[in-house]
Ligand code: FES
């Protein structure tokens with residue numbers, strides 16, 4: 001089945017099994033590998049990306065459901081390295097990643113969170129993001145999200 | 157030990173490191189490095205067959221055309237920050253800024269092979285001298301070459317920020333490297349004193365930070381080869397299952413399938429995409445023989461003190477007879493830790509391309525040289541024909557010290573004649589993995605009337621974790637039991653006149669491996685929880701109780717441990733009044749000369765233990781990368797909370813019962829306590845940081861719960877009811 005959508009702003013068209021999870025379309029067909037596979041069952045959040053502004057676990061989204069929609073992956077979060085998204089700026093400042101594998105998913109979930117909630121409290125963050133990190137970067141993730149919210153508010 | 161064995165291992169240690177300048181190898185490095193000494197000492201003190209001592213601690217530097225310097229790391233970056241530590245050490249002696257150093261993993265094909273897995277928190281400490289020595293040698297070679305070109309004395313050449321200069325003349329390292337044809341190899345130069353450090357010990361950004369924030373960092377699953385096919389393995393959820401029959405008719409007809417491959421018990425669907433292979437794999441119907449019928453109760457029974465082979469590893473005074481003669485006064489407790497899995501976020505995977513006389517492997521492993529050996533055996537090819545490349549690892553924690561899927565990928569690639577990428581499902585990771593084994597500990601003590609310990613014993617029952625893997629069956633027999641990995645940390649650090657420690661090894665019908673901190677995790681839980689109980693019983697402050705047993709002024713470890721505890725008292729507010737509903741606990745551990753202690757405050761919220769605050773003091777000797785150390789401490793705190801409060805793997809009818817994250821909960825953002833970390837430099841060489849801070853977490857939480865509720869929860873995970 002041919003499906004048209006926008007990926008990081010670019011009109012994109014693919015012809016695959018409509019049931020194929022979006023994660024595999026993005027990674028294997030379109031070769032954008034920032035979005036990670038962690039469980040394939042919507043339990044870890046490593047595959048989080050944005051569909052029409054919503055943070056979604058792409059391993060559990062059949063590609064047929066995204067026709068006409070706007071997909072943003074971590075590769076498309078910033079316009080350029082010189083102009084990083086506040087989340088990425090804060091992630092650099094706080095040196096969040098260890099192994100880094102879970103981080104794209106966390107950053108995408110966090111980007112959505114601060115968009116919706118410009119001044120998140122610890123509880124907002126804890127309740128809003130249920131992704132898994134095994135390296136234990138959680139303390140820095142919380143700090144970085146608050147820092148990103150600050151950067152975001154200064155920019156506006 | 158025979159002298160013959162010693163000389164054999166010494167000879168083996170004299171391997172070459174290389175420096176590449178202007179595109180060719182120009183210098184060999186033959187100094188006697190601490191890594192060699194370290195391993196030599198370890199190996200020699202182990203009295204093992206000489207076959208394991210083939211160590212090649214090689215690494216190389218290369219000046220690239222753009223005046224950056226490539227450092228090919230023999231140690232594997234899995235999140236612990238080893239690349240940054242090595243780059244800082246190199247930049248320090250090379251007189252360049254940190255951003256001038258690019259780090260990559262060495263691949264086995266270039267001959268730079270580290271036969272010791274990355275683990276044991278030993279990477280930075282073992283390479284502290286060698287990396288700096290090679291970097292300094294390189295700097296001196298560049299200076300000598302510039303001096304020759306400019307016709308000045310070498311002493312007149314200065315190096316600063318990647319540039320050489322002398323009375324008005326100036327050239328970058330890259331320029332000198334390309335314009336020099338003949339190089340002189342200098343003697344090993346003296347290293348900078350600590351007081352002259354400009355990079356070591358300073359706050360820097362980790363070298364792999366940007367790619368990890370931009371999403372461009374490449375892991376195994378992100379790697380590709382031209383014309384590559386995907387394979388999905390069909391595995392039984394039962395341990396040790398073998399194939400009885402296979403019906404792959406439906407699967408063969410599935411879209412995109414290229415071939416169904418079977419060799420022995422290896423069954424795989426090969427297809428044009430992972431999705432196609434995965435969809436088809438679900439249609440393969442397999443009947444399995446499931447000979448392994450292990451139940452959880454079997455494991456508990458097998459791993460019990462008194463069962464299996466005993467090795468006494470510490471004996472001072474006459475602890476056993478004192479306990480025997482004073483039976484009624486003996487305080488005796490038992491502790492258990494459960495089986496656990498690593499649950500690293502990146503599943504195991506591998507890419508293999510097998511050609512007639514050439515094999516390329518891409519896999520995220522903590523031991524690339526072991527991967528090479530396993531592949532050589534699996535497809536019967538010479539090791540020298542195999543080149544193993546290692547992308548970044550999405551977490552290791554010991555899981556990637558096991559062989560992974562390289563052999564499977566190679567077998568399939570050989571059968572299909574194309575490059576193959578294969579990786580585990582999360583279910584495979586849970587159910588077809590290697591595990592931290594369950595352990596059992598019996599601790600006994602007799603105290604004097606004034607509440608000091610007169611005699612103490614610790615018996616640990618544990619399966620072998622890694623020794624068999626390292627040195628084989630014979631090695632394990634020679635040692636008597638695995639007190640090196642599983643029994644690591646079983647000894648008692650306190651100055652008690654009478655003490656005795658034994659490790660009891662039994663085999664279990666479960667695949668076992670190392671898990672972050674290895675034996676330190678279960679042993680510190682048992683010992684330090686017991687010490688907390690004794691202090692509680694004696695009505696003494698838990699830190700003072702310990703300080704009273706750290707008395708040997710001539711023992712540097714003891715002195716450093718005292719300092720760690722004294723710092724902890726001050727920094728954690730240990731002696732200040734605590735709020736209502738809060739319990740405080742502490743624990744300390746000596747993990748290969750890194751001394752880590754934690755003071756923890758807990759509350760009970762909705763019937764559950766909640767860790768509120770963790771104060772860490774770590775004395776890891778010389779600080780290399782302070783921010784990196786703090787990140788490792790935080791990681792250990794979170795993994796420690798996770799393992800203390802939630803994690804438990806169980807077996808039923810020969811099947812690991814937990815197959816998904818939902819069945820094996822881990823700590824999340826909701827578990828983050830207030831964390832404070834304080835670093836002490838009690839020595840001028842660096843010790844490990846990736847594991848030591850983990851061990852005190854569980855017993856400190858135990859102590860805090862005891863302090864708050866009076867309850868001693870002696871099995872992990874800690875459950876109030
Ligand atoms: S891979 Fe999608 S949630 Fe885990």
Ligand code: FES
Nearest residue numbers: 099100133134135
């Ligand atoms: S940084 Fe490794 S899993 Fe989160």
